[in-house]
Amino acid sequence: MLLNFEFADAYLTPRGMIVQDDGLTFQPLLLGFVNVYKSDSFVNDVTLVGGVWNDFATEPVSRQAPFGSEPKTHWVEIDAIAGVSLTLMKQLKLDMTYSVFNMQILDIPTSQNLEVKLTLDDSPWLKQFSLRPYFMFWAELSEKATAARVPYNVFLGEPGPGEGFYFELGVTPGYTFSKYQIRLEAPLRVLLPDSNFYGEYYGPSSTVGLYELGVKGSVPLKFIAPGYGNWNFHVGFRFQDFIDENLQGMQQFNAPGKAVSDITQVYGGIGIFF
Numbered sequence: 001m002l003l004n005f006e007f008a009d010a011y012l013t014p015r016g017m018i019v020q021d022d023g024l025t026f027q028p029l030l031l032g033f034v035n036v037y038k039s040d041s042f043v044n045d046v047t048l049v050g051g052v053w054n055d056f057a058t059e060p061v062s063r064q065a066p067f068g069s070e071p072k073t074h075w076v077e078i079d080a081i082a083g084v085s086l087t088l089m090k091q092l093k094l095d096m097t098y099s100v101f102n103m104q105i106l107d108i109p110t111s112q113n114l115e116v117k118l119t120l121d122d123s124p125w126l127k128q129f130s131l132r133p134y135f136m137f138w139a140e141l142s143e144k145a146t147a148a149r150v151p152y153n154v155f156l157g158e159p160g161p162g163e164g165f166y167f168e169l170g171v172t173p174g175y176t177f178s179k180y181q182i183r184l185e186a187p188l189r190v191l192l193p194d195s196n197f198y199g200e201y202y203g204p205s206s207t208v209g210l211y212e213l214g215v216k217g218s219v220p221l222k223f224i225a226p227g228y229g230n231w232n233f234h235v236g237f238r239f240q241d242f243i244d245e246n247l248q249g250m251q252q253f254n255a256p257g258k259a260v261s262d263i264t265q266v267y268g269g270i271g272i273f274f
Contacts, residue, residue, distance in 0.1 A: 027053065
């Protein structure tokens, strides 16, 4: 079981939605793991995963549109997560995850989504240094995970784009300082959307939707007895650059209230693995 409690100076989604940028946001995650298969063959491990994620804000957000209207709530979102994780040839990890985003704000409809991610664990070859490159496919199954339909609804009275998808390429270079038990990472990723994902209200869809880079440090909390789980503390910084002008423009319906071309986020948290 994994319990991760994270806080940040903004609620920024991996898809570039700036949901909240005033005050602090708190995001607890609870995941359960059930191993159903182990082997030394091509498929080494099969684990079922299920859990729930929440977001709470110190500054309340409007329950209904437009942003800033009353009534407001501190509970922003609750997501259900279910999936399966496979280890292949000991170094490849294939994660398939179904998620339901249930927003408590701005009349945003509940969306269902699918993520398929393939990650290479190169640490057995590179030892303390690793790159961990990955490739991901992410798709909206029903409703939107972005505000892409909002300008169409507000300004044109039209339904807007249908469900979309994107590909993502990323790498997480990292180095572990064994003496101090500190790990430093510098994640980098690029999001490549289809034309429906962000829509084309503000202009033609861009091949690159956004890119993100950052730095993260983590350290185990060894002073906590193992009987209470394995604890770690992490802190990090990320920068997202919005390349697609549709992603930039739709931010006027989110927390910024205007078109935004980039954003930075500072975050930290505690993870506990039982």
